[in-house]
Amino acid sequence: MPKPDCRHIQVTGLVQGVGFRPYVYRLAQRLGLQGEIRNRSSGVSITVQGQMAVLDQFLTELRRNAPGQRHEFSVNVAAATAHSDFVIAPSQSDAGIAGTLLADQAICEDCRREFHDQSDRRYHYPFISCTSCGPRFSICRRLPWDRINTSWSRFSLCAACRQEYESPLDRRFHAVGISCPDCGPVLFTADGLQGEAAVRQACAVLERGGVVAVKGGAGFHLLVDAQNPAAVARLRERKRRSKPLAVLAPTFEWVLENAHTEAAERAALKGSAAPIVLLKACGGIHESLAPGLGTLGVMLPSSGIQLSILRMLQRPLVATSANLSGAPLIHENDTALSALAGIADAFLLHDLDLVQGLDDAVLRVMAGQPVSLRLGRGFAPQIHTVPVAHSSLGCGAHLKVNLAMQERHTLIVGPYIGDLQGAGNRQRYLQQKSTMPAFFQIDAGTEVTDLHPDYGSSVEADDHALTVPHHVAHAMAVWLEHQPEPPFQALTWDGVGLxxxxxxxxxxxxxxDAGMEWQRxxxxxxxxxxxxxxxxxxxxxxxxxxxxxxxxxxxxxxxxxxxxxxxxxxxxxxxxxxxxxxxxxxxxxxxxxxxxxxxxxxxxxxxxxxxxxxxxxxxxxxxxxxxxxxxxxxxxxxxxxxxxxxxxxxxxxxxxxxxxxxxxxxxxxxxxxxxxxxxxxxxxRLPPNDGSIAAGQCVALAMGAKQIGVAQQCA
Structure with missing residues (x-):
């Protein structure tokens, strides 16, 4: 028998929270290879040994079919190991950039099918998930992506879940969020009802025209019956909201009956992010939700919690973010019970802690192309690659603010925070500014902010921050996605920017022009x-x-x-x-x-x-x-x-x-x-609005964008 060859493979990209390790384990077992795979903070590490031809087949299939996004593979010859089998080894922390975690994923078709299957042990289970779906960023305290590092750590697995977790042939093999009615979180009301009784009470309030605050997988929504104009008006009055309201559709068929859709819109609705998609309305319901606009913001259920409510009511619901004016989305039970007491008639809570709240993502299809309008749940965090290495922290502007961080060639774009007029959003902004670099294991680097000295991001920037003109940041954010060679033009049209x-x-x-020199x-x-x-x-x-x-x-x-x-x-x-x-x-x-x-x-x-x-x-x-x-x-x-x-x-x-x-x-x-x-x-992937400014600031600094005839960098 020839001596086996051995390879060490380091994989970076969005490779955690996607079932990457179970996939590699099954592939190695099928090919008869030995070795191990383990999560690290910065990616996935694989050591694999076998005959050269089989190793080549392993690498070919890995590159072609591995789950996740934006893979980068580093393959090195290694010394043979003593492994007699292929195993999933314990995770380890390392010092690399931790840009590995996928954004939250909406419930997948397999879990949806199990949810409705009376013979399945997770029938009507609100927290159903697997390696392909469920909360990710909203419940993760630190990387690597392992149960111990998430809000799931306080829930011990029952024997049945433990067997699934350890079974290579099960689709919940090493699923971080595995649970069931016997060992997982529970839904409950403020007055102590639990499980299905709690859901029934919430639905009864909705049927009477009441407002219910529901804790989901990424924060609280305020729900009302979308077909009850008085209930919608009551929600607007209590929340003091004139903006358009989104609707949580009971079924995909309901969407087709109440809106005109094209292929890209239907794909977005059913996609893994389950965003709010702005559609051309054709039914009458939009007149109370978005009067005068001719559009309807629609999303499909993204979790078992939402499915639990909709299966009982069988009607569309208004679903709007549960927050006070100028404050971030509420994601904690105690805060919701106090802050929303004057808005909600009832509460549907659960005991899975959320590390941070994530607003719903918003998308609009234009000229056949999906365009993100808000980097919410499922759309953030994002990972991009910048051609020129740098170290910076993009601080954003004043409205629709988020943060972006670049180290070397990796740019991480954080989720939507909101407008910085309010003290609550300002506090959340400062909190993310202090915690996100550590979470992603990035040195904060040079702060980059807007030219306008009165913007919240500028006021909160450090004394050594560099500035990038608002509209140059806009242009560089779009350049990042397409990277055309100069010369090129940019139309940057918005409300105001200094x-x-x-x-x-x-x-x-x-x-x-060449060298990213720009002129008006x-x-x-x-x-x-x-x-x-x-x-x-x-x-x-x-x-x-x-x-x-x-x-x-x-x-x-x-x-x-x-x-x-x-x-x-x-x-x-x-x-x-x-x-x-x-x-x-x-x-x-x-x-x-x-x-x-x-x-x-x-x-x-x-x-x-x-x-x-x-x-x-x-x-x-x-x-x-x-x-x-x-x-x-x-x-x-x-x-x-x-x-x-x-x-x-x-x-x-x-x-x-x-x-x-x-x-x-x-x-x-x-x-x-x-x-x-x-x-x-x-x-x-990045919005045309100010939600792209932070990313554009980092890119402008890295690429050396400067005004022709002006010596100061990025000014």
Whole structure:
């Protein structure tokens, strides 16, 4: 018998919490190889020995079929070991970057089938999960991903679960979250009911039109009957919320009956993240949940807890984050019972501790491409690779804030935190800023923040923090996903962001050349933006300024496309005041979607800047329907944007900023770009809004982005 060869394989990437070790164990057993596999903080370590041809087959199948994402393999020849079999060895901590843990995963089809199977011992078990699904980041205290390092550590396995955990042929082989009704967590109410009785009581409250606070796998939701307008109104009044509300659909078939869907949207709904997907509504239910928007935010059940409620009620439920204004999502029982006492009529709790709360992720499909709008449960943390090594901590901006950390070539993007006006969100931001680098075993490195000195991230940054212009960070976040070679352009359109010249930017066309040197190629004709932290609330004030009135208070020079769109929509007669962020712009888009014809209009030009003045009389013409004016405006904006991009060098154009959450605008631009030979590159995993700023700050620093003619790095 020839002497066996031996290989040591180090695998990094998202390889923990995905069933990687059980897969490798079964593969090695099938091929008759010896050795071991173990989790480490920074990845998975494999030692395997056997005949060379069989080792080659092992490596081929491992590279092709291993579960997880973003695998990187390091293979080295090693000395033969004394192993007579292949085993899963105890995990070990090491000093490498701990970018190995997958985000929380929605209930898989196998677990869903068992949940509904009367003969299965996990029939109707709310905490059903396996190696392929269940909470991950929300319950993990430290890496490696082992039961002892998670909230599951306090639950001892019963004999039946222990047998499954140790059986190589079982799909719960080494599943961290394995449990059953005999040994796992329990649902309970505030007055002591447990299990199915607790679920029945919660459902009875929902049937009566009440509000129920439900602890899920990543935090609390507030639920009401979505088909009961009085219940929905009661929830809005108690929570003081005017924003659109998402619906938790009882079945996929219900979604198809109440919304128009395309293939990418259906795939996202059924995907492992189970995000809220913004769909075109076709039923009447959306009018109480998202009035005037023509869309419906829908998600399917992501856990056995949600399935337990929906199987009893068989109806759609409003599911909104359980938090107070300016405060993060609640994820602890005691906090929920006190903070939500004036909102919820009943509570459905459980005893699986959540390490941190994760809001639901939000996604919209535009031009056939899924675009993340919020990095919530299932979408974060994210791992990206940056071509140039660096060490930095991206601090974000002020709204939709999250954190990003780069060490060497690895960039880790953290989950959505929220806006930093409120003390609660500010506290959570500072907590994550202090704990996330240690969790991922990354040196915090150089802090990078926004140019605006009054943003919460800037106020909380250390004294040595570097700054990156807001719109450069936007551009570099999209560049990270596509990495086009310079030269290329970036359209960065949003509400406001401080430019290097001290004015308010937000309608920028940037040119990037070799070495990531950038310049402002064009913008929009500036206007005077009424000053004040609440200006986004009053688009009517902007409309009057655009019409030539002099604002009586303080104002500042502004080139914001987001504010321009809202001002023109208000001028058209849509609304003077936003009840929630970007409401008038969203209604303006919805009217354009519904239009059967368009009023033709066009921007003019002042050099390379878009001049909006020719639009004013047409937008304000009340003899033409609002929808025709809305569609005409969006068509004019798409044409002007593409024409502006043709002034630059290169045929790739990055789109970033909150304005590009507008599906109508994006799809008009994509259609027009094809005819002009331009390649529009949309955000995907990272949002177009300020949820991408932290990542873009890190990338800008690593890639040395700098303004042409300005010596200071990243300024």
């Amino acid at each position: 430019g290097p010249d001290g004015t308010v930017w937000g309608g920028e066309c940037l040119q990037f 190629l064009g913008s929009i004709r500036p206007f005077q933006l009424p000053a004040g932290h609440d200006i986004a609330r009053f688009p009517g004030r902007i409309a009057r300024v655009l019409s030539g009135e002099t604002y009586p208070g303080r104002s500042i020079a502004c080139s914001s496309m987001g504010r321009l769109i809202e001002g023109l929509a208000a001028l058209a007669g849509l609304r003077e005041e936003n009840l929630f962020e970007a409401q008038v712009a969203m209604e303006w888009e919805a009217l354009g979607h519904r239009a059967s014809q368009a009023l033709h209009m066009d921007f003019s030009w002042v050099g390379a800047d878009l001049d909006w003045r020719p639009l004013l009389p047409l937008v304000a013409d009340r003899s033409v329907s609002l929808s025709a004016r809305a569609l005409g405006f969006h068509q004019a904006l798409a044409r002007a944007a593409l024409r502006q991009c043709r002034l630059g060098r290169g045929d790739s154009v990055l789109l970033s900023g909150g304005v590009f959450q507008n599906r109508l605008l994006v799809e008009l631009m994509v259609a027009g770009a094809r005819e002009l030979g331009l390649k529009l590159l949309l955000p995907g």
